[in-house]
Amino acid sequence: MSSADSIRERDARFVLGTYTRAPLFLSHGRGAEVWDLEGRRYLDLVSGIAVNALGHGDPLVVAAIHEQASRIAHSSNLYFLEGQGRMAEILCRRSGLDKTFFCNSGTEANEAAIKFARKFWYESGSAWRHEITTFQDSFHGRTYGALSATGQDKLQTGFGPMLPGFVRAELTIESLRDSVGAHTAAVLVEPVLAEGGVIVPDQAFWQELAALRDRHGFLVIFDEIQTGLGRTGDWFAFPATGIVPDLVSLAKPLGGGLPLGAVLVGQRIADALKPGDHGTTFGGNPVAVAAGLAVLDRLAQPGFLDSVNEVAAHLQSGLAALCRPQGPFLEVRGRGMLIGVKMSVDPARIIEAARDRGLIVYRAGADVLRLLPPLVLTIEQADEALAILADLATP
Secondary structure, X not given: OOHHHHHHHHHHHHOOOOOOOOOOOEEEEEEOEEEEOOOOEEXXXXXXXXXXXOOEOOHHHHHHHHHHHHHOOOOOOOOOOHHHHHHHHHHHHHHOOOEEEEEOOHHHHHHHHHHHHHHHHHHOOOOOOOEEEEEOOOOOOOOHHHHHHOOOHHHHOOOOOOOOOEEEEOOOHHHHHHHOOOOEEEEEEOOOEOOOOOEOOOHHHHHHHHHHHHHHOOEEEEEOOOOOOOOOOOOOOHXXXXXXXXXXXXXXXXXXXXXXXXXXXXHHHHOOOOOOOOOOXXXXXXXXXXXXXXXXXXXHOOOHHHHHHXXXXXXXXXXXXXXXXXXXXXXXEEEOOEEEEEEOOOHHHHHHHHHHOXXXXXXXOOOXXXXXXXXXXXXXXXXXXXXXXXXXXXX
């Protein structure tokens, strides 16, 4: 029995079947390239679902993990942790917010943000302001608070009832107006709705959200779990909206491939929280923080994000050239290295055919092909991917 067959059989026998896995058995990787157990090379434009910002096997990330793990791998948040303060300072200075809470994942970051928003109003003497407005096609996680906030019925079916206190709006100005009012604690929104189809709200939507916040005084939470830390071409995606957030949730690339999430908050939110209001055993783990600091240091290098934007623009332009009314590719959307291509066919067909040709891509929603390349993708690698997709676009 081959190694792949053994892995597949053991997985089927002992791992809970909550995933439909692609027939891909990865062995190792370097940068944007990965190899399977049989030694076949693939170009990886998924990056562990936007996690591996620096690709696979980055030497500085690997060295940081090894060095920190050899000293202390875990100590809990009962004590001071050396790297947390440095990472928090970087995130606060880059975002303009004031304090950082560390957790383990994106869904936990959103759970914390929801709790912090409600606690703020409770401490302000307005506990009746408890509603959180979210949006159709959004994705905020799979734990109960984050799942209740998520605007996708298919993910909630069978797990009801969802938690109360969430109001779902369409991604339109009219629906937004109808969804907020005196009881609104916060609006929770992604700058780009990634999982829901790589949907980019227009500037008029953001202007209306800003005006409504001025009128009603609610908080704004930006879910930057997939859009933050270089993915959309800058440290954060929210500045392009023109809105200064009260809270920002982060995860995915933050830990350099290891589980790490965070919530950034303004000072008035921080002032409403005291020791014991929230906590986590593993959050801000020293090894994950060390790996993540290597990522943040790379983002800060002069010219790094310029290169990301150059390659992203090249890739998006090449994809746009493949779009035509009668073909499988219809429209390119997204920002930076968060790219969606609206399809006239089931994206699964392209995903499978691309994998057969050595290219790994993914989907978003029912009819969108999603590309999440590592930020270290080169122009030559982008052209390799475009050549494969061009071949698949030809009838």
